[in-house]
Amino acid sequence: MPSASVPDHTNPVRSPELTPRRAIITGFLLFQLFALVITVIPPGRGLLTLAKIAVGPYMRIVGLSQSWPMFSPNPPSMDTYLQAEIHYRDGRTKQWKFPIPADYGYFRRYTIERYRKWANDNVRPPSSRAVWPDAARYVARVNDTLGVPPDTVRLLRYWSVISPIDSGPPKGPMTWQHALFYTYPVKPADLR
Amino acid sequence: MTVASLFRKWNAFFFEPASPTPVALYRILYGIMNFFNLLLLAPDWMAWYGPHAIVSMATVQRLHPSTRVNLLPFLPQTEFAINVFFWAFLVLCVAVTLGCMTRLSMFLLYLGLASMQSRNPYILNSGDTLLRVSGFFLLFAPAGAAFSVDRLIRIWRGKEGVAVPLYMPWAQRLIQIQTSLVYLTTVWWKSFGPKWVNGTSVYYALRMREFARFPIPDFLVYNRYFIRAATWGTLVTEFSAGVLIWLRDLRYYVMIAVVCLHAGIEYSMNIPMFEWITVSTLVTFVYPEDLARFWARVRAWLLPLVGDMRVVLYDPLLTPSARMADVLRAVDIFGRLQLVDARSPEARAPGSGRSPSVGKRRILVPTPGGLRSGFLALVAISPVVPALWLLAPLSVFSRGGGHPSGATSAAG
Numbered sequence: 001m002p003s004a005s006v007p008d009h010t011n012p013v014r015s016p017e018l019t020p021r022r023a024i025i026t027g028f029l030l031f032q033l034f035a036l037v038i039t040v041i042p043p044g045r046g047l048l049t050l051a052k053i054a055v056g057p058y059m060r061i062v063g064l065s066q067s068w069p070m071f072s073p074n075p076p077s078m079d080t081y082l083q084a085e086i087h088y089r090d091g092r093t094k095q096w097k098f099p100i101p102a103d104y105g106y107f108r109r110y111t112i113e114r115y116r117k118w119a120n121d122n123v124r125p126p127s128s129r130a131v132w133p134d135a136a137r138y139v140a141r142v143n144d145t146l147g148v149p150p151d152t153v154r155l156l157r158y159w160s161v162i163s164p165i166d167s168g169p170p171k172g173p174m175t176w177q178h179a180l181f182y183t184y185p186v187k188p189a190d191l192r
Numbered sequence: 193m194t195v196a197s198l199f200r201k202w203n204a205f206f207f208e209p210a211s212p213t214p215v216a217l218y219r220i221l222y223g224i225m226n227f228f229n230l231l232l233l234a235p236d237w238m239a240w241y242g243p244h245a246i247v248s249m250a251t252v253q254r255l256h257p258s259t260r261v262n263l264l265p266f267l268p269q270t271e272f273a274i275n276v277f278f279w280a281f282l283v284l285c286v287a288v289t290l291g292c293m294t295r296l297s298m299f300l301l302y303l304g305l306a307s308m309q310s311r312n313p314y315i316l317n318s319g320d321t322l323l324r325v326s327g328f329f330l331l332f333a334p335a336g337a338a339f340s341v342d343r344l345i346r347i348w349r350g351k352e353g354v355a356v357p358l359y360m361p362w363a364q365r366l367i368q369i370q371t372s373l374v375y376l377t378t379v380w381w382k383s384f385g386p387k388w389v390n391g392t393s394v395y396y397a398l399r400m401r402e403f404a405r406f407p408i409p410d411f412l413v414y415n416r417y418f419i420r421a422a423t424w425g426t427l428v429t430e431f432s433a434g435v436l437i438w439l440r441d442l443r444y445y446v447m448i449a450v451v452c453l454h455a456g457i458e459y460s461m462n463i464p465m466f467e468w469i470t471v472s473t474l475v476t477f478v479y480p481e482d483l484a485r486f487w488a489r490v491r492a493w494l495l496p497l498v499g500d501m502r503v504v505l506y507d508p509l510l511t512p513s514a515r516m517a518d519v520l521r522a523v524d525i526f527g528r529l530q531l532v533d534a535r536s537p538e539a540r541a542p543g544s545g546r547s548p549s550v551g552k553r554r555i556l557v558p559t560p561g562g563l564r565s566g567f568l569a570l571v572a573i574s575p576v577v578p579a580l581w582l583l584a585p586l587s588v589f590s591r592g593g594g595h596p597s598g599a600t601s602a603a604g
Binding site for chain 2: 072102141
């Protein structure tokens, strides 16, 4: 913690004296910069793809995997959320909405955002088929509250298209469309 | 340009010794960012990482089979073990912030962070990614070389003087390059999008209810000129943060623009910690001399609130006394301590300090008085030394330790 009023007793410069050390660091820097640039630039063809494949394992192992397509190439032009329909063994049905930050107060919405990220970005897309069973099991567990176990969980996508800027503020409430995309038969082991 | 000149420039950029204060300051912010990131997750630790987490460990391992840093599979899959992991993580955040065993703490923090992200990659935003990748480079940086408990210990042990040693800044340069690449490549990605080109992207971003944070008035959201300015302004700012930030003349203007951009996003969009994490990395771009100048200004502004000068006497011939004096110099960030050689004529003439306030209090470091008087001395100077502020309330009850000459005494 330097102080302007402090006398400058010493100014030891820890500069590398050993050339081999600097050579090793230079080699690391060259490789690291190459791997970094190859990793972050948007996907291409040919040599770029090969280079990405080559550096991929290193970047994953050390924890440097990254991509920065934030709101690109375009921000979505629709609002979305997920909803679950839980059918119980006694015939009752319950609707359960995946947590949406905007439904919460200003502080809690900051923490609940992770649920939005998970549901909207990583469960909703058709390419996320592999995590749908986990999502359905989670829904079954948090809704196992009626004394009768859930029998089936159905996951539904909801979306509302955002009108272009020229159309001005919406006159009425948002109109939502929905579609069923997954049905999961709940097993007793899922509820533990 | 010749190869030799290129080589010289490379060496100057990565290896010319520089003050580690910017990267040390970034270490403090990094610890704080991790701490709050984890704290915000705390209500849902078990939901995301527990034995019955939303996405099971088996699913993650099946979908991401490649080798990654992940300690969590090696822990017992019980709520207790997961809680211990996270509480330990929080302690590490504090250790990194304070600079206690910095290298080790940083390494363990990085392992913990990478493990969390590997265990559940489905809830991560760009801030989490930046925290992880910057953390990797911070592992190699002299992050504990300034503003750290480690440094005070080194001074106390006589291994380091009061002046902060200079280090090769190559790891700091990697953090800077990483930050620049984030902005540059995000512009590259956006350049493929018609909505970014035609200037309407920000309209869609603001209309998405799922991201809504604080309200934005309709006259702005539906104002084509405002939306275009915001959309294209975002692109220009991000491009500048990738390229123009490297020009010394423009660096601080670019940084101000980036801070404004992130402040706007922080207000309008609900993306936890992302803006704070991103803005904190900008500290690595501040030139050390400018950081010192900035602190000098802040200090001058704060001085009236801090209190009078305190005279501290020490014996340079006694090793513990001289080292304690050096430690006090290092923690005296407001410059409110005047360390005086106890054997000097100035010290033998009570009340003859250079300024009117000097000489009112004298603190001898150390005396044979032992630990108690040493503690009282620290209490006496604590109001003007932030590192000792925890002791400051006691100074109300202490009258300076009662040294025979009117000085407060301290022991080594």
